[in-house]
Amino acid sequence: MVLRAAAARRVRSGRRRHGAGGAADPRRHPAVAGRGSGPRAGAQGAAAGGRGRALMLELHDLGVALDGRPVLRGLTLSVAAGERVVIAGPSGSGKSTLLRAIAGLSPVQSGEIRLDGRPVQALPPGQRDVAMMFQSYALFPHLSVLENLCFGLRARGMARRDAEDRARAAAHTLDLTPLLARRPRELSGGERQRVALTRALLREPKALLLDEPLSSLDTQLRVRARAEILKAHAGSRAAMLLVTHDQSEAMALADRLGVLHEGRLLQLAPPRTVYAEPANLFVARFLGQPAMNTLEVQLALDGGLWWGDQQLSRRLSPAPAAAGRRLVLGLRPEHLSLPGSRWAQDDPQQATLQATVEQVEPLGEQQIVWLQAGGQRLAARAEPELRVGRGVSLPLRLALGRASWFDPDSGEALSPVRHAGPA
């Protein structure tokens, strides 16, 4: 209990914490918990999204160690029927291990895994009713697409005719009909992905586990393949848990997005919430390209905000913390704006900082402008038409009202402190 409380404190969930364990009926999603109901909504123990939907997959305080080294630590999360939860994290954070543990392929040292309300830890992989799709897709090379699709159904005892009917119907939905007679080697990477996904869903699993499903596809195809995943999963009751290190994939596919770091789930909330209200500096820097700008600032006793010897604001309202303390100010590149930019944020707490343009990256639909200020590199986003000259010194506007604030020692996000009096 003590350990769990400590873990819950570490994974900040904002003003409102969602605890799966607190629900009167653990099979049901608490009425209000879920999508974006609070800042940094839901971290550890976050209940599934999808109001009122049955919880299909529940992990409680899961601990996995490999070769005596902890890989997953006290991981708690639940996924509702039909919900898509994406877990993003850097290489080695434990993403594949998480899926393998659920599928029964990695030993679990502590905690509990439930599928459709039933503990499954004692069951061998084949009896868990989960479908796992690997990076390699693992199609049988000597079987046709149709035979690959039928394989799982036949293995469960379905008659050939019925299995083929089911497979053909699913193939039709995902535009695979012209490919049914081909072997996997005669398919493109995208087609293989669709076959593997269709095969996984045909078994009507309780949980669909996808490990970096798009990693072998080129950039163009990835965008299309994302849509295919959404289409394939739409209407299915399977709880989908997808892991990736690709953040745009994570943002695009998730009903809720979790960030895993060193085996701990740092935050779990709708993607927009995780991006706009990161629970800590790790999440803030992990999501977003370029990453969030972070400045070490001081909140003076008179309420003024200082960065080194530059005063950014006379008084912030609400104050992000008690006066007199050091803070980390986090601003996304879109919250820094250049003179003349139409993309400037309309923010009543605008601050100005003199900065020098170091580099401009034209990306077509936008440009990223890298600047130097006070010995630090900052990134700003601007519309492609804005003329920005290298080496130019300019007043950079900071939308402080959109800022995130962090404790410089713990890295945890701070909730704003409201002033008692007028601002």
Ligand SMILES: Nc1ncnc2c1ncn2[C@@H]1O[C@H](COP(=O)(O)OP(=O)(O)OP(=O)(O)O)[C@@H](O)[C@H]1O
């Ligand atoms: N069979 C194993 N024995 C010992 N350690 C392992 C084993 N498999 C993985 N690990 C270690 O566990 C940690 C998590 O690995 P995992 O593959 O789950 O990470 P990941 O987030 O999926 O990484 P990637 O994005 O690179 O695939 C890593 O430090 C890895 O070296």
